[in-house]
Amino acid sequence: MADVTLTVDGKKVTAPAGTLLIEACKTVGIEVPSFCYYPNLSLQGACRMCLVKIEKMPKLQTACTTVIGEGMIVTSDSEEIKQARKSMLELLLGNHPLDCPVCDAGGECELQDMTFTYGAAESKFMEAKNHKDEQQWSPVVFFDRPRCILCYRCVRVCGEGMDVWALGVQNRGVSSVIAPNREDHLECEECGMCIDICPVGALTSGAYRYKTRPWEMKHVGTICTHCGDGCKTTLGVRRADTGMEIVRGDNRDKSGTNGDFLCIKGRYAFDFANHEDRLTQPLIRQNGKLSPATWEEAFELIGKTFAEIRDSDGGAKIGVIGSTRTTNEEDYLLSKFARVVLKTNNVDHHRTADFPALASALRGKEGATASMAEVFTAPAILLIGNDPTEQHPLLAWQIRNNVRLHRARLYVINSNSIKLRRQATSFVQIEPGMEGQAAAFLAGSDAAADTLANSSTKKEEWIALRDKLRGEQNLVIVFGSEIVGDGLAKLVKFGSAISGAKFVCLADYANSRGAADMGLYPDLLPGYHSIVGNSQFHQEWGEIPQAAGLDLPGMVEAGKAGQLEALYVVGSNPVGRLDIDPFTFSKSFVVVQDMFLTETAVIADVVLPAANAYEKSGTFTNTCGDLQLVKKAGEVTGTKSDFEMIVRIADAMGFEMRKLVPFGGGTRADMGQSRGAQSGEADRHAVWLEAHGLEPKMSPFDPTAILDEIQRLVPGYDVSRVNLLSGNSEHTSLAEAGTSAAHKPESVSPANDSLFSSGTLGRYSRALNSVSESHEVKTAEVSAD
Amino acid sequence: MVPHYPTKRSALVPTLLYAQDEVGFLSDEVIAELAGRLDLTELEVRNVISYYSMLTTKPRGKFNVQVCTNISCLVRGGEEILQHCAKKLGVGHKGTTPDGLFSLEEVECIGACSWAPAAQVNYDFHENLTTEKMDKVLDECRMKA
Amino acid sequence: MASLVSHPDEVKVVTRRFGQGATNIDRYLELDGYKAVQKALGMEPDAIINEVKNSGLRGRGGAGFSTGMKWSFVPKQSAKPKYVLCNGDESEPGTCKDRLIFEHDPHAVIEGVMIAALAVGAASGYIYIRGEYRYLSVIMQKAIRDAYAKGFAGKNIFGSGRDLDIFWHGGAGAYEVGEESALMESLEGKRGIPRIRPPFPAVVGLWGGPTVINNAETLASVPHIMLGGAEWYAKIGPPKNGGTRLFCLSGNVAKPGVYELPMGYSLKKMIYEVGGGIPGGRKLKAVVPGGSSTPCLTADEIDINMDFDSVAKAGSMLGSGGVVVIDDAQCMVKFALRTMKFYQHESCGWCIPCREGTDWLKKTLMRFHAGGGVKKDIDNMQYLSENMLGRTFCPLGDAAAMPTIAFVKKFRNEFEDHLEGRPCPFEKAGAAEEMAALAH
């Protein structure tokens, strides 16, 4: 758009035509105050804080609704304007309870800040304030009317941003009040966006309210550990008897790809970390019972047993199951540890997407995957399968708001009438299981159209849809776990004929993509390099077994047949999640690293209490392939990171450490000095060093040493370290992925998590449980009458 | 003639008023029904209802006595009429008599300024009121009941 | 229902057919009905607009904007349908004139809407009538039905080949929806929250289409202009203030009523001659010249002509034509309180200064009138009102602030008389308590 030039407070400002004055002012560092204006939400002009003087206009004008004009002369700061702003504040404070000392928002309150700036401290009013009791609207949302300044941000973010429309305004005049959709409670997606966007403490979080003051917390911006979207969440952490307690999750600095957005999990479901069932001591099975032991005993026993099995019967008798919630560094390390130390290729994880198929379909195609950010800017999106609103809330937000703000065209093909159909230009419902057929049809098979055609969509309509899609440019094609193997290849074939098309393959857990990229497969090394061959990994890692190992079902079979002598499970609960008979591994020596005594942990011979992603440093790769920094918020006493535990086991097996972790000038003594409860010390040290831009990689527990190796060896991961460490997301590429082997698409098994569940982890989140309970009760009530 | 509009929701306010005249107030059922018919959420319907002073979600008396006390009526004794009604009916602003016959409301200008003081009983205007005239109006209501 | 009055000084234009059975369409036709719209059908849209412009007709809804000019802002071409919207929300305290027009001459409104529609190229017109005027909706609906039956409205009106639909719409009690953009919101089935402007309704209005919004009296004047001619109409009033005005004379006058007087008629004469003066041997204290939102004039300030420009020069506004006469038995503090109670009740609540300002003013005035006032309250009320003025989202905030500033400035002595716990000097003993018991 053409540029417009105007003058604000004597400064020349140039901005594209159509820019709002308030935004144009920002570009030259002039901050016009506002409560109701919020970027990307509809304009209100209600709070009147942004009044400015525009020459030739008789009255003060709202900068938030004024579009800049050529030659406009604006004054943003004068006695008249100051007085106007001050009087707005006086009026607001007139009815405000002024309970700042106990208010959750105290110290982070826009009304406080504004009052400080404009000084409306003297009260002009003698009358009693209007009072209304505080209300609880949901397990996580509380509302305090007297504190509300009616900026309508909550109403808009809920409606426009989330497409939930659970908040409204009732009554009028001074009795106006924000109201929930079910008279006295909310029925919504419980995202808490309303709380975060509230400039004051009117909406407060059930998880955080009255717990602490903002300045008593340490704030750590890290990546959410739940779904595969990779939202940045800023954790508010304080010290506790257990070492630390996370008391808040939000996205106040909006620096993540998620911008404003966080769903219920990112915002509240950190509470599993302080669950009372958390393991804080290693357990060793003695006389059939898991009994507390020391770390040294545990590592010694594991090291000895693993080494014995490897040396007597061969590594192939050991199975390794990795995690979809551990860091890339841990996944890479585990993959390497299995091949190099344990000498086994029996490596797998809970697969929820067919990334190997994607990698092989996209090999050689530069820039063929879309980042999460691009989903918000793409001119057109095709969504096949999945229900992003439930399973990929950020992706749903990106799509929804892309449609709303940029008028993107959204094409949805789904077996359910998913909520995103409301944003769709075109929605086609298919029979469940027909997603692959749809891909085949798009790729050119007209025969598939016959099987697809149904009462709601005729063959011609399918053809019209395909023609429309072919006419798009820069289409982003998003698909769920319904599309695997051959279907996936077909879809890529279809998309590759569209100029600028990019793909997003949806996987369910926080680091599912990382687990795949880092090679937690029986037949694939990191970067989808085949285990058979002579990749860089073969060259650098030293001797590794060459035949494909057992996948998870294979390990189960081997366990049943008594052929699996040891099973090493890192941060995964296959017994619980994949419905595996717990007696399958009764003949195996089972080692489990986990936070809780899961269905898998209870059958273990050794259980090691693990730290979670909020308690360690490293990186995650989201489902789009965006690499992001995971920052340690603190640690819970008595736990260790999976990284450290893998290293310690390798050490106990007598492995030469530098061959596993290429750390710097450290010595064996460094890592031997585990100091019990403070064993995370080295890692914390690393966090500090990292925060200061120093990376000596002195310790074998320093994940950065492995990150170096990942960036060096895993194709597509050599992204800007500076950007990564600055907290930005860096998109990785699959263009140079290895020549991945043939795969079993049927091994993809979706997690089927909803907005209110999160695998095993979710079971330990009080926030998620209370919300899903309250939602279940309501459904029951409805169906009863 | 049914008024019609390019959007469904435009019919909301008149429809609410009709429904209220039928049922006496806007019950949860009415709200749910109208929301369904006009493709709105119940919340949206409630937001609208609560905005308009003639719409109510609570039952009122059979005769809703609305006395204007706004400026033109004020200077011609509107408040006396209101107080008189309050005494006679034994209820205050927005109160309803125990027999459910009357409710009383102090209202804003009803457009009868040149014939002040004035009141409306349901939709009927009563103008140039005196306390005696008001008595008669109320008595007639009682007879009709 | 509402009784009619008359006075020899009246110039009956809009009220010409009052009391003559013109609700009956055949009777209306006998009284030159539907001739104007037929004439308009034979004219170019620009010619209609020019005629109205030249007549000096200014909006009777309050702001007094040139009607012809307003119509000319509507774009000729528009992708979305255009609309004419008749504002019959009439809720400004002191105003009861549109009610009479709907009651006595509903077809004139329809005709006015039709002419406006022809002028701007709209194919439908909506007549919005406040909910309390239920009986008028009945009259209006019948009139519309009759016009359709005769082929005057609907398809192919008067055999002209043009289609023009007329609809009626009822409100449900809210002063703010009289404000033009809130009116559109209300008609769209929403809360009556005004819209951000620009865009103005003439460009983006009802359902997104260009929309002309005029007061019922404005529109009812149009057919007469079409028949009588712009020149004739303009000459009735002083320059730039064409025609007549329905003045709603109310309050402490001997003969209250709605009088149609030429624009620029003397306020003094209106009170003392037309209205028959102040009854009961009382003296005039103040006049609210154009509905509750206009600043009052003291007894010394009434020697003015009632046209837009003269009243503006006197520091007030002609507004909606509601002339409220206040005698010396009235307490101005109480009058101010009642006025503010209204705005507090009717504020839509959207913007801070109006929502909070009206509430604090009402609360302060209540305490003040009840004898709990302190000296600084008087300045505070002025400070508050002046800080609302010109800073609210829509003019309702101004409508609340302007009269308050005038009350405080012009009757400061009466405010001071209430200080130090003194009971209101105008109140009967015990009356305040009785009202307080009813207060809400």
Ligand SMILES: Cc1cc2nc3c(=O)[nH]c(=O)nc-3n(C[C@H](O)[C@H](O)[C@H](O)COP(=O)(O)O)c2cc1C
């Ligand atoms: C708070 C408020 C209430 C209003 N109420 C009315 C009303 O009841 N009737 C009316 O005709 N105009 C009312 N107006 C004026 C309208 O906004 C608009 O100016 C008018 O309908 C235009 O018609 P006109 O040009 O014929 O005067 C009101 C304005 C405001 C700010």
Ligand code: SF4
């Ligand atoms: S001034 Fe503000 S609160 Fe008052 S009616 Fe207008 S928009 Fe609503």
Ligand code: FES
């Ligand atoms: S920011 Fe402009 S009015 Fe609120």
